[in-house]
Amino acid sequence: MKQETLFVLDTPYRQKLHVEGFRFGRGEKSLCVVGAMRGNEVQQMYICSQLVRQLKWMEHHGDISSGYEILVVPCVNHFSINVGSRFWAMDGTDINRMFPGYDAGETTQRIASALFEAVKDYQYGVHFASSHMSGEPVPHVRVLDTGYQNADLANLFGLPYVMLRKPTPYDTTTLSYNWQVWETNAFSIYTKTTATIDEASAQEAVTAVLRFLSRLGIVKYNCHNGYISTLVHEEALTNVMTPCGGIFRRLVDPGQFVEYRQVLGQLLDPFTGEVRAELTSPTNGTVFFAVDYALVTEHTTAFRIIRRLHS
Amino acid sequence: MEHTVVSLQLPVQESLEIKKNRITPLPGNDRGKRICLVTGTHGDELEGQYVLWELTRQLNAHRELLHGTVDLYPAMNPLGINSITRGVPLFDLDMNRIFPGREDGHMAEYAAMKAMEDMQGADMVIDIHASNIFLKELPQVRVNELSAEALVPLAQLLNVDFIWIHAAATVLESTLAYSLNSTGTPCLVVEMGVGMRITKEYGDQLIAGILNLMAHMGMWDGETQPPREPIVSHDDVAFINASAAGIFLPSVAHNGMVQQGQQLGVIADPMTGETKEEITAPSNGLLFTLREYPVVYPGSLLARILKGGSDE
The missing domain is CATH 3.40.630.10 (Zn peptidases)
Structure with a gap:
């Protein structure tokens, strides 16, 4: 060396x-x-x-x-x-x-x-x-x-x-x-x-x-x-966007297979803890990317999924 | 009238909102033209704030002279201006490198898309920038060579000191101006002054130019001044960068003619009292950029000279 x-x-x-x-x-x-x-x-x-x-x-x-x-x-x-x-x-x-x-x-x-x-x-x-x-x-x-x-x-x-x-x-x-x-x-x-x-x-x-x-x-x-x-191919990934801001509770991990309509994560009101929205998978597939921080804004790419791919 | 162009919820309580103020002519006076005045894409550039305030004040005071719609966007990056941050907080990319934005992109990319959609179809967009905290700039319009033929005659009406026609670069294809110009909405980029400051005389100079352009477009019947005749430069610019690290002490004034070999300043070492570098002009010309922020690294831009001019 x-x-x-x-x-x-x-x-x-x-x-x-x-x-x-x-x-x-x-x-x-x-x-x-x-x-x-x-x-x-x-x-x-x-x-x-x-x-x-x-x-x-x-x-x-x-x-x-x-x-x-x-x-x-x-x-x-x-x-x-x-x-x-x-x-x-x-x-x-x-x-x-x-x-x-x-x-x-x-x-x-x-x-x-x-x-x-x-x-x-x-x-x-x-x-x-x-x-x-x-x-x-x-x-x-x-x-x-x-x-x-x-x-x-x-x-x-x-x-x-x-x-x-x-x-x-x-x-x-x-x-x-x-x-x-x-x-x-x-x-x-x-x-x-x-x-x-x-x-x-x-x-x-x-x-x-x-x-x-x-x-x-x-x-x-x-x-x-x-x-x-x-x-x-990156353009073939399906993005799951957040519909609102709040505390992000992630329920699945990168590499995991998810099913159509499976709940991937929740967005919580930061003051009351109420669930503002649930993020569901628009497809069967494998999670390629997931947000890893606790607070998200509206229109954050929370997940990217490889469609119809089993992990 | 205030309009919200895009609103996106932040994690706790508030929302990011890009807003515009629309000033319309009195009933019966509209000739159908629209101009957009845009600023605050970089949160540390404030020169456009005075321009929009003063122009709004003048237009509101004489709406009978207005014959078109004026859309004013004072804060494309409101979180950045609010927090003295050049970029969009919590986002890595420069906001002026993400146009035309994306429907499925990050909050900033989505906001960029909605803002650009709002401007598209206007008869003119003026995107007002203010250098950064490091450099002071003479009022100028920067035009990509690809759109120079159409835009330079309009830029000449803006009462700026010069027009810089610069070479095309792939990375610049994601600016607001390029994205608008490439989709048929003319956009002029103004650079003037210095970051985090307001230079009132430059603001007044540009306001006179904007009213002059609006008059040319048939949108303004008020009194205007003939614009100053700008120098039009095809990239004939000398860059002067530091070779040493230290404190830059200029010895010339901004916006003056300099001669080749003339000292422009020194780079000093406060620890030793040593002069680490003497900075001299590489050519005759107009010193249109001068460094304001004293701390420099090797490579820091110290000055730019528009080449040419007399030896006298």
Whole structure:
């Protein structure tokens, strides 16, 4: 393992921001893994740390094939992590809305540019991501449908689902989108949590990356074969919206099969505890995403369901 | 008359409401035109608040001169303005990056959709922004090159100092202006002043321009002033960004002509007394943007110059 500083940013009143990378093996640029770009992506940084630990052990035991290089960047934005801000604390901008970056531009454009310079040119790219929709998804690999994607490769992670998403204008400035444009096969992996550590899904994510590398012959790693992933098109998901605001009582979990008209959750009056509304499933299917916070507004996407799919 | 464009219940007791005030002409005076004046999409941009207040006051005082419908939307992001938050609280995406909104989207996306639906079909929409807390801007209209041919002649009536025709970018396809223009409702974006402040003289300048545009549209018979002739720029703009971290101390005034090589300010280190960087103008021109907020990182935007002008 070789630890190196990928780039340094000077800052006022604090120490310099050093963005660290961990390289394993030597040879063609095979896989790059990027973790936390936002200040609350603790789970994403943790997964990378566990991957670094595992790859270090494997390299020591000769389990990384010759001719391949792997780079892991656990955290790009510890400046925001250390002050509890999801976005760049100075101006509220989001590094993952700045790619491919601009080296003469604003601060987060420069960070994105320096990071992209370090992580482009890899054959495969994995970003441990978090969504702008706060909630709990089933662990899955997300691939942007840019026309450059290879969704079949996403099956090699062996996670239960691969989701294909049509990019919106704001997706065009993400790392995954730009990786694809620059001919890296890019995958975003979503696990159960963001600001807290979920050990089981973190371990599942580490195993998924090692399984992917093993199937490509880059590492030797003997593990369970995982799932034959189910491909889900995002636009085919059924959203269940809240008809009012209030306290949210969730009655089903992501990954669970639900039946048509089954009660998925309740909305309670925050003062009297009366049930204001019940959310029922409009279809048989598997819960792909569920809100995980106690208070919701009207018109919140409380659940996303894969229609007519048994879990 | 006050109308609620969209109302969405919040978790505890209150609702998020986007409202508009509709001012209509006296009976028999309506020539059928409608203009929408929109502001407060970013909760830290307040310049439009004065514009809408003063314009409403003038229109109400002389309704006999009004010949069309004026819809005024002072707070597209009421929770943001109320809580001094640029974005929509509890929502990650910039509200001006989610248009045209979505029926099955988050509360903010749904609200964006309903607000845009309400504006569609108007003869003109003016979306008033105020830079952010970091930068002070000269009154300007920004126009996407894709709609420049139709919009620049209208922007020239708005009494602004210049018109910036900028390149198209995919990420900008989700702004209110792009979404309206691409669906046949003309929309002009005004940027002026600085975030969290009100610059009254800029507000008065824009109000004169709005009345001038309304007169051109046949909606206003009151007295108007000839608009100032704006400079029209096709992205001929120099950006000056910090290379060092520290405190930016400008040595020039906003809205002045500068010469290539002229010092614009320094970046200072209060701990050591050191000057970490001297900032100089890369070209002659009009200093139309100047940083207001002193703390800077490498990359922080310090100034923008509209290139050109005399060496004299």
